[in-house]
Amino acid sequence: MELDVFVKVVDVLTQNLQVSAGKLQIKSVLKRSSQSPELNVRKSVGDLTRRTSVCPAGRHVTAAEALQLGIIDEVTDHNAVDAAVRLAQSVAGKPLDARRISTYPCPRPPDSDVVFEKVMQEVRRDARGAIAPVTCVQAVRAAVALPYAKGMEREKELFATLFTSGQARALQYYFFAQRAVGRWSTPSGARWDTSKPRPVRKAAVIGLGTMGRGITVSLAQAGLSVVAVETQEKQLLAAKQAVTGMLERGAKRRGAPLVLDQIKYGRSVQAAADVDLVIEAVFEDMALKKSIFQQLSRLCKPGTLLCTNTSGLDIDELASQTQSPELVVGMHFFAPAHVMKLLEVVHGPRSSPEAVATAMQLGKKMGKVSVAVGNCRCFVGNRMLRPYVMQAYFLLEEGATPEQVDQVLEDFGFPMGVFKMSDLSGLDVAWRMRKAEGLVLPASAGESARIREGSRYSPLGDLICEQGRFGQKTGRGWYQYDKPGGRVAKPDPWLHGFLEEYQTRHGLAARRIDHQEVLERCLYALINEGFQILQDGIAAGPEDIDVIYVLGYGWPRHRGGPMFFAGQVGLDKVLQRLEHYHQVHPDVPALKPCSLLRRLAASGNPPISRWREILQKPRSQL
Ligand SMILES: CCCCCCCCCCCCCC(=O)CC(=O)SCCNC(=O)CCNC(=O)[C@H](O)C(C)(C)COP(=O)(O)OP(=O)(O)OC[C@H]1O[C@@H](n2cnc3c(N)ncnc32)[C@H](O)[C@@H]1OP(=O)(O)O
Numbered sequence: 001m002e003l004d005v006f007v008k009v010v011d012v013l014t015q016n017l018q019v020s021a022g023k024l025q026i027k028s029v030l031k032r033s034s035q036s037p038e039l040n041v042r043k044s045v046g047d048l049t050r051r052t053s054v055c056p057a058g059r060h061v062t063a064a065e066a067l068q069l070g071i072i073d074e075v076t077d078h079n080a081v082d083a084a085v086r087l088a089q090s091v092a093g094k095p096l097d098a099r100r101i102s103t104y105p106c107p108r109p110p111d112s113d114v115v116f117e118k119v120m121q122e123v124r125r126d127a128r129g130a131i132a133p134v135t136c137v138q139a140v141r142a143a144v145a146l147p148y149a150k151g152m153e154r155e156k157e158l159f160a161t162l163f164t165s166g167q168a169r170a171l172q173y174y175f176f177a178q179r180a181v182g183r184w185s186t187p188s189g190a191r192w193d194t195s196k197p198r199p200v201r202k203a204a205v206i207g208l209g210t211m212g213r214g215i216t217v218s219l220a221q222a223g224l225s226v227v228a229v230e231t232q233e234k235q236l237l238a239a240k241q242a243v244t245g246m247l248e249r250g251a252k253r254r255g256a257p258l259v260l261d262q263i264k265y266g267r268s269v270q271a272a273a274d275v276d277l278v279i280e281a282v283f284e285d286m287a288l289k290k291s292i293f294q295q296l297s298r299l300c301k302p303g304t305l306l307c308t309n310t311s312g313l314d315i316d317e318l319a320s321q322t323q324s325p326e327l328v329v330g331m332h333f334f335a336p337a338h339v340m341k342l343l344e345v346v347h348g349p350r351s352s353p354e355a356v357a358t359a360m361q362l363g364k365k366m367g368k369v370s371v372a373v374g375n376c377r378c379f380v381g382n383r384m385l386r387p388y389v390m391q392a393y394f395l396l397e398e399g400a401t402p403e404q405v406d407q408v409l410e411d412f413g414f415p416m417g418v419f420k421m422s423d424l425s426g427l428d429v430a431w432r433m434r435k436a437e438g439l440v441l442p443a444s445a446g447e448s449a450r451i452r453e454g455s456r457y458s459p460l461g462d463l464i465c466e467q468g469r470f471g472q473k474t475g476r477g478w479y480q481y482d483k484p485g486g487r488v489a490k491p492d493p494w495l496h497g498f499l500e501e502y503q504t505r506h507g508l509a510a511r512r513i514d515h516q517e518v519l520e521r522c523l524y525a526l527i528n529e530g531f532q533i534l535q536d537g538i539a540a541g542p543e544d545i546d547v548i549y550v551l552g553y554g555w556p557r558h559r560g561g562p563m564f565f566a567g568q569v570g571l572d573k574v575l576q577r578l579e580h581y582h583q584v585h586p587d588v589p590a591l592k593p594c595s596l597l598r599r600l601a602a603s604g605n606p607p608i609s610r611w612r613e614i615l616q617k618p619r620s621q622l
């Protein structure tokens with residue numbers, strides 16, 4: 001049973017005493033506790049200023065912390081019901097009035113308005129558009145300002161507003177979507193309930209750059225022995241230091257033992273000979289990956305699963321380099337890999353059900369939500385990211401700045417706009433992809449610099465990589481950072497000058513672009529690709545795409561995910577806006593509405609739960 005579900009908080013007889021089974025977690029808020037978060041605030045309004053405050057953040061607290069906070073009366077490792085009865089008996093017949101919240105005096109500090117304004121600002125900033133945390137503060141404020149009964153009344157009204165909001169529907173949808181992706185199946189017949197995963201005790205990670213480090217940390221934290229391989233001495237040293245830091249911070253945060261000893265570092269893939277599973281995370285270069293898969297296939301013990309963290313290369317082509325293509329799957333993690341909860345498990349046409357099930361299960365063990373996806377260029381998440389990123393580049397060409405585009409996306413609710421996110425991942429990754437696709441032309445390309453195969457193309461990403469600006473890792477990208485590896489993005493005057501010079505060189509007139517256009521062009525291009533992915537059968541359903549976006553890229557959960565969001569906006573409206581933008585930019589195929597979107601819009605904007613039916617209906621041959 002899930003730990004945080006297993007916990008029992010028994011509201012005993014009087015409904016005033018609570019007992020919690022030990023060591024586990026409970027999700028606050030508990031209304032009937034003797035010291036609810038509301039009461040904490042009544043006692044000390046300032047408590048709420050903590051960013052980690054239980055109430056607006058919906059933070060999970062351990063049973064021990066709940067005891068300390070006074071939310072519960074007792075923690076037990078034994079039968080919670082027995083303990084509850086014992087506790088009830090110990091107070092039976094004694095007056096319990098002193099425990100009733102309604103009887104507590106509620107001092108109102110003179111500066112409470114100032115404090116609440118400050119709290120509200122902080123909560124609003126962290127909530128990134130989610131209304132529940134903000135409403136929480138309003139309820140607490142009412143509890144402080146009004147008599148008890150009136151405060152409760154106000155809370156009821158506020159709750160009713162939340163309950164009937166679009167955000168509540170999005171959150172409920174998302175809750176079930178995340179559960180639904182656990183019941184995965186693949187066209188080749190692999191299924192969550194019939195395909196048996198293999199045990200994996202020892203794993204290897206090949207390549208300890210941005211991704212390999214975080215993957216190593218997640219594997220070790222999941223209790224596996226890890227062989228971590230990096231050929232570059234300097235990278236290896238930096239990786240050891242980074243992995244150690246992540247593990248130390250993680251152990252401190254989770255109150256868990258430090259697992260440094262579980263990792264052995266090596267300079268050659270030979271070190272992976274006796275592992276059960278390998279995750280390759282070297283540069284995004286097909287030739288390099290192929291040679292590594294050939295080596296691994298020769299040296300690993302029979303039955304070893306060979307996985308790749310590629311961002312979008314053909315899994316089947318890699319599988320064809322090995323003696324056992326059925327043991328090859330994609331395990332695509334997201335940056336920062338020890339933090340982001342998503343794992344795309346990419347099944348090639350030859351991946352065995354057992355291999356898919358093993359990768360899915362291992363992802364879960366690593367604390368990720370595994371989503372099974374089909375094999376195509378860039379899979380699901382990154383395939384949708386391409387038109388999103390390309391629109392962002394076009395917007396720069398037309399007069400926007402990275403800061404403006406990012407601000408719009410962050411106001412929408414992303415933790416990072418597209419340019420900050422790209423700087424985090426490393427701009428060289430997509431540059432390598434584009435080079436391999438023949439999209440990168442020499443600087444002397446002239447007229448053709450902005451056209452590829454008759455369609456509009458922006459070389460901006462290529463040009464800044466040519467300057468050695470790979471993002472956070474080099475300390476310069478779309479932003480500047482105080483040092484290589486720095487994380488605080490600052491606007492870069494060099495970049496602004498570069499954009500102006502680029503516009504002049506290509507005869508582009510910068511214009512003022514409003515927020516709505518930025519948002520619509522970026523998001524609707526991404527969503528349009530999502531419909532194409534559904535139509536191509538690469539994702540099993542819209543829920544899979546939504547979970548990928550919420551957990552892989554920080555799409556705001558209270559907006560349900562891109563496909564749910566499209567439904568909430570109205571498919572006819574999304575269609576109409578895409579048609580508009582495609583008319584304005586006819587040389588951008590990504591803005592041409594996908595036929596599935598047209599069909600769904602023509603069916604009258606059906607609820608997302610009915611999309612699969614329409615998807616499966618044979619199309620008219622007329
Ligand atoms: C033709 C067109 C070309 C376009 C091509 C496009 C194709 C696509 C190719 C793209 C390249 C490949 C990318 C890929 O395959 C898939 C990806 O991974 S895309 C990236 C997805 N990730 C995101 O979108 C991240 C979004 N951001 C967030 O979720 C949060 O901001 C973040 C979790 C990073 C931080 O949240 P915050 O609350 O601020 O965190 P904390 O401060 O609490 O720290 C938590 C943890 O995270 C570490 N961290 C924080 N900030 C950063 C950072 N900037 N860089 C790295 N790590 C960071 C922090 O240190 C903490 O970890 P500890 O170990 O505990 O210290």
Ligand SMILES: NC(=O)C1=CN([C@@H]2O[C@H](COP(=O)(O)OP(=O)(O)OC[C@H]3O[C@@H](n4cnc5c(N)ncnc54)[C@H](O)[C@@H]3O)[C@@H](O)[C@H]2O)C=CC1
Nearest residue numbers: 207208209210211230231235281282283284310311335425
């Ligand atoms: N950066 C990102 O956000 C994401 C990247 N990926 C994918 O993960 C892979 C790695 O990407 P990054 O970590 O960003 O790259 P990176 O450039 O940060 O790291 C790659 C590492 O591999 C090492 N390496 C190269 N050849 C090697 C070999 N033969 N043996 C051992 N190590 C070798 C390099 O020295 C380097 O340290 C790529 O396929 C990329 O597409 C996947 C998800 C997200």
